[in-house]
Amino acid sequence: MIYADYNGSAPLLPCVKDYLKRRLETDLFANPNAIHSMGQKIYSGIEKCREVISKSVGCYPDQIFFNSGSSEGISHILFSCLEYAPKNKKIIIASGIEHAVIPSALKYYEERRGFEIKKVDVNQDGVIELESLYKLIHEFNSSIALVTIMAANNETGALQPIRDISQLCQENNILFFSDTTQLIGKGDFHFEDSGIDFAVCSGHKVGALTGSGFILAKNPTLLRSYIFGSHQERGLRGGTQNYMAIETLAVALDDFMKNKNKLPLLEEARKKFEAELKKDFLDCRIIGENAQRLAGTSLISYPGIHGQAIQIELESHNIFVTTSAACSDNQPETSHVLKEMKIEDDIGRGVIRLSLSYHQNQNDYEMILKALAQAFNKLKKIKAY
Amino acid sequence: MIYADYNGSAPLLPCVKDYLKRRLETDLFANPNAIHSMGQKIYSGIEKCREVISKSVGCYPDQIFFNSGSSEGISHILFSCLEYAPKNKKIIIASGIEHAVIPSALKYYEERRGFEIKKVDVNQDGVIELESLYKLIHEFNSSIALVTIMAANNETGALQPIRDISQLCQENNILFFSDTTQLIGKGDFHFEDSGIDFAVCSGHKVGALTGSGFILAKNPTLLRSYIFGSHQERGLRGGTQNYMAIETLAVALDDFMKNKNKLPLLEEARKKFEAELKKDFLDCRIIGENAQRLAGTSLISYPGIHGQAIQIELESHNIFVTTSAACSDNQPETSHVLKEMKIEDDIGRGVIRLSLSYHQNQNDYEMILKALAQAFNKLKKIKAY
Numbered sequence: 040m041i042y043a044d045y046n047g048s049a050p051l052l053p054c055v056k057d058y059l060k061r062r063l064e065t066d067l068f069a070n071p072n073a074i075h076s077m078g079q080k081i082y083s084g085i086e087k088c089r090e091v092i093s094k095s096v097g098c099y100p101d102q103i104f105f106n107s108g109s110s111e112g113i114s115h116i117l118f119s120c121l122e123y124a125p126k127n128k129k130i131i132i133a134s135g136i137e138h139a140v141i142p143s144a145l146k147y148y149e150e151r152r153g154f155e156i157k158k159v160d161v162n163q164d165g166v167i168e169l170e171s172l173y174k175l176i177h178e179f180n181s182s183i184a185l186v187t188i189m190a191a192n193n194e195t196g197a198l199q200p201i202r203d204i205s206q207l208c209q210e211n212n213i214l215f216f217s218d219t220t221q222l223i224g225k226g227d228f229h230f231e232d233s234g235i236d237f238a239v240c241s242g243h244k245v246g247a248l249t250g251s252g253f254i255l256a257k258n259p260t261l262l263r264s265y266i267f268g269s270h271q272e273r274g275l276r277g278g279t280q281n282y283m284a285i286e287t288l289a290v291a292l293d294d295f296m297k298n299k300n301k302l303p304l305l306e307e308a309r310k311k312f313e314a315e316l317k318k319d320f321l322d323c324r325i326i327g328e329n330a331q332r333l334a335g336t337s338l339i340s341y342p343g344i345h346g347q348a349i350q351i352e353l354e355s356h357n358i359f360v361t362t363s364a365a366c367s368d369n370q371p372e373t374s375h376v377l378k379e380m381k382i383e384d385d386i387g388r389g390v391i392r393l394s395l396s397y398h399q400n401q402n403d404y405e406m407i408l409k410a411l412a413q414a415f416n417k418l419k420k421i422k423a424y
Numbered sequence: 425m426i427y428a429d430y431n432g433s434a435p436l437l438p439c440v441k442d443y444l445k446r447r448l449e450t451d452l453f454a455n456p457n458a459i460h461s462m463g464q465k466i467y468s469g470i471e472k473c474r475e476v477i478s479k480s481v482g483c484y485p486d487q488i489f490f491n492s493g494s495s496e497g498i499s500h501i502l503f504s505c506l507e508y509a510p511k512n513k514k515i516i517i518a519s520g521i522e523h524a525v526i527p528s529a530l531k532y533y534e535e536r537r538g539f540e541i542k543k544v545d546v547n548q549d550g551v552i553e554l555e556s557l558y559k560l561i562h563e564f565n566s567s568i569a570l571v572t573i574m575a576a577n578n579e580t581g582a583l584q585p586i587r588d589i590s591q592l593c594q595e596n597n598i599l600f601f602s603d604t605t606q607l608i609g610k611g612d613f614h615f616e617d618s619g620i621d622f623a624v625c626s627g628h629k630v631g632a633l634t635g636s637g638f639i640l641a642k643n644p645t646l647l648r649s650y651i652f653g654s655h656q657e658r659g660l661r662g663g664t665q666n667y668m669a670i671e672t673l674a675v676a677l678d679d680f681m682k683n684k685n686k687l688p689l690l691e692e693a694r695k696k697f698e699a700e701l702k703k704d705f706l707d708c709r710i711i712g713e714n715a716q717r718l719a720g721t722s723l724i725s726y727p728g729i730h731g732q733a734i735q736i737e738l739e740s741h742n743i744f745v746t747t748s749a750a751c752s753d754n755q756p757e758t759s760h761v762l763k764e765m766k767i768e769d770d771i772g773r774g775v776i777r778l779s780l781s782y783h784q785n786q787n788d789y790e791m792i793l794k795a796l797a798q799a800f801n802k803l804k805k806i807k808a809y
Contacts, residue, residue, distance in 0.1 A: 040451070042454070042462075044454060044455065044458055044460065044463075047454065047455035047457075047458050047463070048453070048454050048455035048458070048664060049453075050451065050453035050454065051448075051453050056448050059444070059448055060445065060448055063436075063441050063444055063445055063448075066425065066435065068433070068434075068435035068436050069427070069429060069432065069433050069435065069744070070429065070432035070433035070628075070746075072432075073429055073432050073433070073744075073746045074732065074735065074746060074747065075429065075735060075739055075744045075745065075746060076739060076744075077427075077744055078429075078432070078746075106492075107491075107492035107496070107635060107651075107663065107666070108663050108664065109663070110651050110652065110653040110662035110663030110664075111492070111496075111651045111663060113652070114650065114651045114652050114662070122536075139653060139654040139662075140652045140653045140654075140662055141652075143649065143652040143653060143654070143662070144652035147649070147652070151507075241664070243455075243664055248635075248668065248669075249664055249665075249666045249667060249668060249669070250492060250633075250635045250636065250666030250669050251635065264528065264532070265499065266492075266495050266496045266499045267495065267498070267499050267525045267526075267528040267529035267532070268495040268524060268525045268528060269524040269525075269528070277495035277499070277524075277525050277528070278492065278493050278494070278495030278496060278525075279433060279493065279495075279626070279628055279634055280634075281492070281634045281635030282634060283633065283634060284633075284634070284635050347459065350459065350460060354460055354461060359454070359458075359460045359461075359462055360460065361455075361458045361459060361460065361463075362459065
């Protein structure tokens with residue numbers, strides 16, 4: 040089997056599985072906030088994990104706030120920045136290629152809180168135009184409550200110029216949130232160096248347990264309670280800490296740290312795969328081809344062949360891919376990301392997304408290439424009728 | 425070892441551990457929203473769990489919304505009911521014995537949304553006074569946005585008259601949310617029969633994985649998005665579904681269904697334990713003694729002896745208890761629940777909470793009694809100095 044849907048969800052890493060198997064043999068299950076020794080042991084385990092994770096993502100341990108994942112993290116950050124924004128700051132700058140959480144949350148702040156959203160332009164490779172952001176910042180400067188632009192796109196894998204964006208925001212004293220869900224555990228990321236004010240992580244995107252994750256906050260005093268509760272996570276995230284999942288986050292991000300030197304090889308294999316695919320199938324298109332992308336992400340379209348047809352063919356070879364973002368995978372239309380990139384429907388409906396992990400390599404790409412070539416050859420005949 | 429902190433957190437049930445060990449041997453880890461067969465298998469697993477859980481809690485499957493647990497569930501329900509309340513409804517009726525999430529959330533709605541909180545009286549056994557609720561409802565009737573009263577108190581175990589409350593609320597067309605975190609998986613509960621509008625569950629209170637849980641909504645159209653996202657949980661709870669944790673919720677609540685006939689025996693053993701303790705230690709006090717309580721919960725105080733001292737003594741016998749609610753366990757003062765019950769500080773600071781599960785029995789209580797008697801005898805001598 041080749042699993043090629045890491046941007047949708049990463050299966051548990053082998054080291055995480057091993058950890059969990061050993062963990063289940065212990066009797067250490069209790070409330071980390073209890074004063075008995077079991078509770079205290081679990082609590083100190085959480086703090087050790089915070090240390091490990093801080094090293095992996097380049098921040099101070101007390102800049103990490105554990106939660107249930109990025110959808111919660113994004114909702115929490117937007118609430119903190121927008122609900123508590125000064126009254127004169129009613130402009131939000133966002134890209135049109137954000138993950139579904141962002142537009143759905145922004146709609147709420149637009150409709151019920153009187154915010155106005157200004158969209159930054161995106162080029163044909165799915166990368167935001169800095170010039171467009173620059174203009175918006177200069178036009179709306181002191182009325183801007185927040186700039187929200189993701190770090191790596193979930194569909195195309197296109198990396199966004201987050202350092203340039205954070206520099207621009209810092210110069211203008213504007214808060215910058217970057218959805219780093221697809222970058223953490225898949226590419227180079229260092230929170231402090233990035234200059235971002237808020238970032239997020241989902242455990243299930245990095246090979247840890249689903250339902251885990253965290254917020255990174257440069258200045259934690261800007262965070263406000265969203266999931267209410269007691270003093271957990273310094274009063275900023277109520278609910279009994281999901282300690283076993285937090286432990287798997289530390290195991291997974293530590294594994295990434297130890298293996299991220301494999302990323303250049305993965306990227307090279309991906310580029311070779313894409314080049315060979317295009318050589319054999321002249322009509323085939325790689326979306327975001329010229330963008331710097333996540334090492335293992337390709338969004339591929341063959342005009343006139345529906346992505347789902349290709350997905351099914353690949354599955355008959357035991358290769359698992361999706362047609363776009365997992366969470367909108369059963370919507371048979373061009374995604375909002377591709378529309379934003381002005382991709383024609385004929386191309387947009389035909390896409391399949393391959394997203395591989397740092398533990399995969401050229402062998403996987405070779406097998407995928409073979410199966411994909413067979414699928415294209417078969418389906419283009421059907422298309423011709 | 426005797427673990428007696430089930431109201432704080434239930435260790436994973438043995439059947440849940442077994443399930444997880446087998447589950448980790450599979451390769452079925454993917455995004456349940458993906459169209460490939462792995463995603464679809466996981467998705468249909470979630471829906472099977474919804475069926476199992478619906479039977480255990482007495483509701484329709486589509487009244488269940490999976491989330492990360494009760495703190496999220498409560499925050500979500502309060503947001504749905506209060507943020508979207510008609511403008512003329514600005515009164516919230518709440519008890520003063522609610523779990524910390526509720527007062528901290530209500531403070532937000534009071535300070536930033538102009539709501540006013542009216543507290544319903546509580547008797548000396550920690551049970552709300554229906555007469556007091558009746559008066560408040562008649563005084564504020566059409567301006568009441570919500571009544572929020574828990575089903576079973578986490579510290580005393582006192583059961584609240586939720587059927588009477590829901591009847592009163594229904595007669596007056598008022599929404600009633602009951603925090604059922606401590607009742608589900610520990611006592612008799614049937615959502616439909618209860619008449620409650622909204623209820624919540626936390627996985628780690630029922631022996632499932634931490635970081636899992638759900639909302640029950642009588643009328644799901646009253647729920648609004650709080651954790652934003654895509655179409656997950658019918659568009660009402662964003663974020664990739666925590667499928668493995670949901671699976672453990674089904675395993676745990678099914679185990680409860682099969683074993684809840686053990687509850688009367690547990691209650692009998694608890695009553696016998698309490699009677700013997702009081703016989704041997706005349707000064708000893710059981711808080712909420714005359715209330716109907718969760719079968720395995722006792723909140724015990726020995727005036728002048730600090731609860732933490734008893735907790736440490738018991739731990740030397742490998743018995744794990746807490747001094748009050750786990751999440752405020754390291755605050756050395758009388759809890760807000762006991763203050764509300766007008767318990768004097770001398771008693772309030774001395775409490776230890778024993779909370780046992782339906783898998784425990786008279787043997788456990790006998791061992792606890794022996795250790796507790798030793799602790800009391802030792803510590804009351806120190807107290808005398």
